[in-house]
Amino acid sequence: MRPLRLAVLALALLLVLPGCQRWRGQPLPSASPSAQQVPSPARVLLSDGSAVEVWHGSVERDSLIGLVGPRPGERTRFAVPVAQVRRMNVRALDILATTALATVTTLALVTTSMIALLGGEW
Numbered sequence: 001m002r003p004l005r006l007a008v009l010a011l012a013l014l015l016v017l018p019g020c021q022r023w024r025g026q027p028l029p030s031a032s033p034s035a036q037q038v039p040s041p042a043r044v045l046l047s048d049g050s051a052v053e054v055w056h057g058s059v060e061r062d063s064l065i066g067l068v069g070p071r072p073g074e075r076t077r078f079a080v081p082v083a084q085v086r087r088m089n090v091r092a093l094d095i096l097a098t099t100a101l102a103t104v105t106t107l108a109l110v111t112t113s114m115i116a117l118l119g120g121e122w
Contacts, residue, residue: 020097023089028059028082035060039090042066047084054078 023043038057044064045051055075057066062082069075 020094020101021091022094022097024092026088026090028064028085028088030059030082033061038064038066038088040066041091043089044080044085045087045089046080047086052078 026039026042028038035058038054038059040055040057042054042057043051044054052068054064054066054068057064059065059082063079064082064085065077065079067075068078
């Protein structure tokens with residue numbers, strides 16, 4: 001029974017490893033003759049107020065080019081002039097939230113294990 005508990009604890013901690021993420025500002029690469037990759041996904045706010053999530057993006061000459069859509073098989077090509085991009089955000093790991101989540105998960109698993117070891121009596 002003990003290896004099973006260890007496996008459950010290890011699985012729970014592995015699920016927490018990707019952690020909590022948040023969007024943070026990212027400077028848009030400047031226009032240049034050679035293509036510059038943009039982190040994927042990037043949330044792009046355009047000058048008309050609309051926002052799109054761009055996957056596999058790059059800045060080529062004076063345009064931001066990438067794919068937009070909800071799922072990989074449904075994404076379509078997207079291109080917009082860099083001059084129309086107001087802001088770009090990319091996902092970043094939130095260390096504080098990830099640490100808190102890992103701590104709470106560990107405490108919950110230890111507490112559950114202790115209750116199981118003591119016979120489930122409250």
